[in-house]
Amino acid sequence: MGTRGLRDAVVELQPGQAREGSADRGPAEGQPVVILLGWAGCQDKYLAKYSAVYSQKGCTVIRYTAPWRMVFFSETFGLRSLQTPARQLLELLFDHRVESRPVLFHVFSNGGAMLYRYILEALHTHTPFQSLRVAGTIFDSAPGRRNLRGALRALATVLASMNVLLRYLLLFTFATTAVVLRVLLYPLTRFLHESHYDALLKAPSRWPELYLYSQADLIIKASDIELMASAREQLGVPVKAVDFSDSPHVSHMRVYPAYYRSLCTAFLADCAGASPP
Numbered sequence: 610m611g612t613r614g615l616r617d618a619v620v621e622l623q624p625g626q627a628r629e630g631s632a633d634r635g636p637a638e639g640q641p642v643v644i645l646l647g648w649a650g651c652q653d654k655y656l657a658k659y660s661a662v663y664s665q666k667g668c669t670v671i672r673y674t675a676p677w678r679m680v681f682f683s684e685t686f687g688l689r690s691l692q693t694p695a696r697q698l699l700e701l702l703f704d705h706r707v708e709s710r711p712v713l714f715h716v717f718s719n720g721g722a723m724l725y726r727y728i729l730e731a732l733h734t735h736t737p738f739q740s741l742r743v744a745g746t747i748f749d750s751a752p753g754r755r756n757l758r759g760a761l762r763a764l765a766t767v768l769a770s771m772n773v774l775l776r777y778l779l780l781f782t783f784a785t786t787a788v789v790l791r792v793l794l795y796p797l798t799r800f801l802h803e804s805h806y807d808a809l810l811k812a813p814s815r816w817p818e819l820y821l822y823s824q825a826d827l828i829i830k831a832s833d834i835e836l837m838a839s840a841r842e843q844l845g846v847p848v849k850a851v852d853f854s855d856s857p858h859v860s861h862m863r864v865y866p867a868y869y870r871s872l873c874t875a876f877l878a879d880c881a882g883a884s885p886p
Contacts, residue, residue, distance in 0.1 A: 641881040647674030649720030650767035695727035711744040711881040722752035745880035753829035754806035
């Protein structure tokens with residue numbers, strides 16, 4: 610599987626599909642492409658479980674998790690490091706000759722949402738990508754805004770296996786930087802680097818969006834997701850929001866596997882014309 614320029618991306622092609630560098634196009638031609646954007650620190654073996662939901666429907670699946678250092682530190686310091694992997698993910702569609710197919714994004718937590726923000730920018734500002742047909746986006750436990758306590762919980766989980774002194778040093782550095790740049794000075798710094806949440810609020814995309822969230826989420830506030838869904842709907846975006854009520858952060862499929870799968874496959878069928886669940 611080719612992942613030129615993008616380390617750690619996984620591309621799952623269905624039998625009969627064209628491989629990178631081949632001009633042949635097989636019987637899977639026309640099936641949707643699903644791009645999974647993992648949460649910070651997500652291991653591929655966990656993201657692969659979501660892959661199976663779509664590969665069983667005949668979809669090509671691309672999955673990628675941005676490095677946690679970019680998610681927690683580059684973004685906090687206002688560095689646009691995620692722009693590069695965002696463009697490289699879209700280039701994979703051309704590398705594997707699936708650029709003519711409808712594309713569905715499945716975005717997990719703020720780690721996925723921050724990357725998705727730059728994908729949207731590339732889709733609307735870079736000529737080669739403007740021809741891509743995005744069918745819709747699913748947000749799982751995202752997006753959230755300025756929840757320092759939740760962000761620290763997420764980072765602590767990512768750093769759990771690290772040396773304790775280094776772990777607390779990184780947590781302290783992140784917390785102080787986030788408070789100064791993304792809370793206290795944000796009315797000024799937003800002109801230099803707008804938060805992913807504010808960028809997504811007014812994103813120019815108008816394809817359907819599905820929000821999967823929970824009141825029990827300790828990382829991303831349910832109210833942040835509800836506000837986002839409401840604001841997007843007011844802009845004319847077809848929106849559906851599902852509150853799982855008691856499932857933890859990015860654990861909705863683990864707690865409600867059948868219901869979660871049915872929501873995703875029904876959304877895929879409605880947006881991209883894939884076979885219904």
